[in-house]
Amino acid sequence: MRDVAKRAGVSISTVSHVVNNSRPVSNSARQRVIQAMDELGYKPNALARSLRQQKTNSIGLIVPDSANPFFAEVARGIEDTSFDQNYSVILCNSDGNLDKQAIYTNLLIERQVAGILFVAAGVSTELVDDLHRRRVPLVIIDREIPNVSVDTVLTNHYQGGFLATQHLIDLGHLRIACISAGSELSPSAERVTGYRDALETSGIAFDQSLVVRGDFQYESGYHAAHKLLQKEAPPTAVFASNDLMAVGCISAITESGMRVPDQISVVGFDDVKLASFSNPPLTTIAQPKREIGELATEILLARIQDLDAPQRFERLETSLIVRRSTCKLKRN
């Protein structure tokens, strides 16, 4: 900038003002500055600017695994919206590991990010409090932190689980299995609760042995299905708490010589792109992934503008998408 000022024969502040349009500058001066800038290939140093202004245009995004299609799609929504608003995003993969998450949080604070987006992270109350104390804006996506006032965007997992199960019940199924994930952590747990309540609402007894635990990956759905098929009375339908596990499940079922949906119906959760193209196309519960990312980003940016605005809590609705992995129970 110094160089530009020199070459254009103006003061350094004049250059700054043409760069930022922050006050009137005579046409002649402006011309000379502009010319000098591109002769010298000048680009303003955002570090210096941010240091001076005490604000950056970066936000931190912490996800368990950016390669998981669900998170990847949410992340795209986030990145796109950020870009539109002139923010850039620093990507962090926590692998669900609390230590890694803490390290990243630290790193983001040191980098002076304007705010942080936590996706499906098991954020501890302490961490949230600490961030509060430091006045770091944050929004939590896809998970509810109990007893803490923090902006949150998530889908109605419970409703989704209910919807999925109800669909299976409507098709006449009685032995409906469930592939859960994680532990008591909210997204999966709520889906399972929805499953359970749907069952009970229809007077079908909940059978703990029909719920098997996975971890949201293809493999775990595959293994879960194997377990289920080995039972004396295998289920006639399966609700997998995400699409990847549903696909893994279908893979195992098919491999063992049975047919989906003729012999076993399968419904997933998320409505990842793949769901439309799996074989058979997957009946699933759709979450508005992009919107989640977009909305969360908007809320974060609003929070950055006004740290003291009232807390926001957005619970988005899910919807059932019927494709071809489910059908009426065929009575023998």
Place this chain on the structure above:
Amino acid sequence: MRDVAKRAGVSISTVSHVVNNSRPVSNSARQRVIQAMDELGYKPNALARSLRQQKTNSIGLIVPDSANPFFAEVARGIEDTSFDQNYSVILCNSDGNLDKQAIYTNLLIERQVAGILFVAAGVSTELVDDLHRRRVPLVIIDREIPNVSVDTVLTNHYQGGFLATQHLIDLGHLRIACISAGSELSPSAERVTGYRDALETSGIAFDQSLVVRGDFQYESGYHAAHKLLQKEAPPTAVFASNDLMAVGCISAITESGMRVPDQISVVGFDDVKLASFSNPPLTTIAQPKREIGELATEILLARIQDLDAPQRFERLETSLIVRRSTCKLKRN
């Protein structure tokens, strides 16, 4: 830092030196500083540090679409390696759009990133030259920029295309279609060239009408398959230039009442996780996605250390993974 110094009763530079271990400090002073630091919840400001040191610990990552599983997996390799080396990554989605790419490049330069990773971007020679002039380290992933000396990491797309096609030929297929992508841009084009050469090596005439153009997404594979099936003499095998299109293709074939692989064999490219769990499991060409990301990051970081080291060009080998979407041609 000022505050910490005051509270600990030492000079500001002493604080700096205990933070960075950059020179001996007496034990008593060190203790007081450390105590003051955590009483005040002090975290060093990376912006100021970077400004002063004229170097950041951020790198920019530009991908066409971080939600595409292939890029997502490469990106994970990048993010992981960066994290290990204390770098953080700024994620940018170009959507294959040259303007957006230019905007991002600019933004990254202004943010003073230590280096830039371009994935599969149609980087123009000018852009590379400009970056060179500015002495911005960069490495190009998954695409070759002709006539330019720049660090590059990619897979042997040609070999992969050849391998895939040869496999089909070995199974007795003669009418082998190909679903390409992009235009003359290298990754897809080279795969297609491999396909063509494999055909000709075996004395099978190349038939332009059997290659149909897609765009690496599920949908395009689906539509391409439909086109292919409408032909008078449909192919008995298809080489799709990535897994998503292969899956889309299988979906269309199945939907139209035919069977994979019994009536049509399909091979993909990339060996995305999904490939193991599709129905049928997909025969495909594996690329070492994580390694690509890791290697590229290592090369970038090395380049950051030594801007004048000799250019590196890494071409990784592919391998054929035979699963269940291909089988011997059944003669009528």
Place this chain on the structure above:
DNA sequence: GTGAAAGCGCTAACAC
């Protein structure tokens, strides 16, 4: 082993 001071590149407040 310690402190003072300059300066990274920028913006904002204050003069004129």
Place this chain on the structure above:
DNA sequence: GTGTTAGCGCTTTCAC
């Protein structure tokens, strides 16, 4: 419409 100056928070040189 323009210039001068101070200072964001840090590191580094120099002096003691």
